[in-house]
Amino acid sequence: MNANAARPRIGLFVTCLVDLLRPGVGFAAVKLLESAGCIVEVPGGQTCCGQPAYNSGDLSAARALAKQTIQAMESYDYVVLPSGSCAGTLRDYPRLLAVEPVWRQRAQELAERTFELTSFLVDVLGWDAVDAEFPATVTYHDSCAGLRQLGIKQQPRRLLAKVAGLDLRELRETEDCCGFGGTFCVKYPELSTRLADDKIADIEQTGARAVLGGDLGCLLHIAGRLHRRGSPVKAYHVAEVLAGMADQGIGEDKP
Amino acid sequence: MKSTAHLFPEQARAALTDENLQAALRFAKGGFIDKRAAAVARYPDFETLRERGRRIKDHTLAHLDVYLERFAAAVEARGGHVHWAPDAAAARSILLDICRRAGARTVIKGKTMVGEEIGVNAALEEAGLEVVETDLGEYIIQLAKEPPSHIIAPAVHKTRAQICKLFAEHHGSPDTLREAPELVAEARRVLREKFLAADVGITGGNFLVAETGTVVLVTNEGNGDLCLTLPRVHVVLAGIEKLVPTLDDAATMVRLLVRSATGQDISTYTTFITGARRQDEADGPDEYHMVLLDNGRSRMLGDEFREMLRCIRCGSCLNHCPVYNAVGGHAYGWVYPGPMGSVLTPQIIGLDATKDLPNACTLNGRCQEICPVKIPLPDLLRRLRALQFERGLIRGPQCWALRLWGWLARRPALYHGLTALIARLSPRGAARRLPLDSGWTQSRDFPLPQRTTFQRAWSRQAKEERRHD
């Protein structure tokens, strides 16, 4: 008998931001999925889910990237992403490809097997056997796409509750957008920064030493602003903390 | 009203450093959100109510011609006059005509956003009429000669100190910081005279009931009722999308509206108006007019923005919008601000003149989550962005960067090679400046790659494992 029969085969979609700027998040995701009993593969045909094009109105580029992603990922039992907003984009593919019936169908089948990492671990696998330590007070930023499109709220918290030494203090306004917004953050930098500053004020008020989140886009934006302001607060992707792989904060370079 | 929507970026920047505005916005924000949340929680099943509201509006819009005719016939059967205005200019001339024929000198107004949309005040004043706003917020901004900055709280951008100053200038009252009730009493005193002298009263209408020809008007100050009972002539000004089939439907919509708008269970005044004073009635106007405005709405009915016509103007999407809360309504440059305005304004005054509005949004989705009639505002904004892209309205370096990115991302082998090279050559840590970047690093450091991409490291690791096997 095949010992792997019961183990789901996961296609990990690392996302372009993690791939280029924070590879450790990808390794953390692999470690968590393997601990939860999955077989993880990373197909080389993936690049970017097409969200920047989709949100900027370049639908032909978005459709091309959607098809590329479907082709790269559809042979797996599940597609898992360490990002709520990219997972949300994959879930939106059927709508994006609505006018092409064959692709729409393939997109639909993929969308139904697509999950954000923490939601996959908790909602699909029912797994929370986290084996990590992070002795610090932290706070959590709920990214909007994960929160509203995918209903991700309790999943990362349930997992973080298992991290030894970690003390989670909630933000006063957990539902407020941090102002990243993809291309919004470079089109309207003053507005985007103002929203980051509101978020950072909230973060600092909790007394947390680190802010965690499930979307690298928001985290780069928050970390970039924290760094510019000279704040001691660090930023990590939640997967890094859950995998016990959180050493250098985002944007840090210490030997 | 003349649009300055094309100046959104400049106006938004100025708004961020306007201290009075920021103080007023901070004061207003939490209140709206908390009150709505409490009202929704008190209601047994708000989600079902929302779904019912959405269906009522969708059904009405699908048969709008039928319901409009039924409504008009019902209004006329009770002696009212119905006027159809295809655009803003037509609506203005209809109103001028009504005022002229009534020999009017003074016109009083209840709050109407359609009135702002067609620029009624300026038109009437130009014709020599005195126009007085009677909603307190509208009255304040009329004194300040400013447009409203919120669709249900027009003067929300003003601090109490600013209002005291305005009143001192216009009423000759003491120029000191006074409490709200005192200011309200003063406005009431001044406005009472105007009410009694007015010849024509103009109000909006929140819902138009097809089966009975009734206009439902929701207010909190009672000024609307005075506008429609004291003057000789009453004119209702409303968009054609305000129709609902029955009184029952209107009741559903009112439940949704007041909870979403002000967090009340019911508005202080909910008035059902069906025509002029009848013979056996004690008060009411002698003449009753209904002006129905199209102004782009019937076109929306036939295109991909139809869902926007469900909007009941509750203002909740403004209150929950991080961008609106940071810059206020004036930055948007025209009558309708916030998420609903960013969808609606391009429909009414054109996409060329409103390029920024659909982009000035983080797509956080909170507006859609709270909209009482479930309008998918972020999707509609995305559709507008796609239209802009199609028409070549998006230009500049960011557009080219995006195209280049899209081109590269469709070539995985090249993409992985190039990104791995960038990661290897890049310094580590965070950059204070980036080549070719204008947006990010003016206020944020940029976290840099960490020697390798994930893909490169992963395939190297896989090779090692194979060697060990």
Ligand code: SF4
């Ligand atoms: S779009 Fe929805 S939330 Fe916004 S004003 Fe209209 S009905 Fe209210």
